[in-house]
Amino acid sequence: MKNNPVKEISTALGAGLIAGLAGTAAITISQMIEMKITKRKASDAPTKAVAKVLDIKPVNKGEKAKVAQEIHWTYGTAWGAVRGLLSLVGLTGSPATVAHFAGVWGTGLVMLPSLDIAPPITEEKPKAIAIDVLHHAVYAAAAGLVFDAIMEKDLW
Template structure:
């Protein structure tokens, strides 16, 4: 992808483009997973997760100002985390993975990180202790994220 048509692309320009487009795509993916979760919670009557704020509290040794602020902080962390994971999609593209292959690798990275990180921080049980419905729902939401992120990334970087 040429950023400046009159100049040859440099590795740094390509990296910058991958990061920038990845952030935009990650933001779109985060919007998609948020909508997916809202629809699912409405159907199943599940309450929003405090996992994002709980993880940040443990990793950074900070706490929300009050219990009332926890949902807001959790949403802020959710959006920052999801947007940032879009960078990984850009890096996958730089590594030569494109389209569905990159989307699948991105999904595996994002979901795999959650499967390792959340139980290790004691924010969620290990997958073998989860029921199949919960696992399926989690896979669905992460797939929505990865596909939406990939579609936006590919749309922005598509050559005419």
């Protein structure tokens, strides 16, 4: 079947979700390494954001870390769909990876301060900004590599 829009959309979204999962694994590893080096504790931003947006909270404090991880993996995997959608509008390869990075990182820059979870970037220390950029670049690069590999091999 040539020019089947449903197949093209579902392929792009499916490959995007797989790429988002890979990107989330990569950013998780990146953050774990960085936290060991810097002695930084895990962020509670995911649970705070969901608590504010959906008006829900973890049942107890022991569940907070688990819920944060579930949100982290769901959010990162879902952003992979955006990588798939970029391919549908003709944006592929490195330009798509850069656009994906800009979308993911930019959303956080706007969303977290608007929810009063994090200060605006203008109030962040350069080191914190650099670390955040690095982690999100790792995510976007991994997601882009996986997405491009899937689509190049026409695994669908």
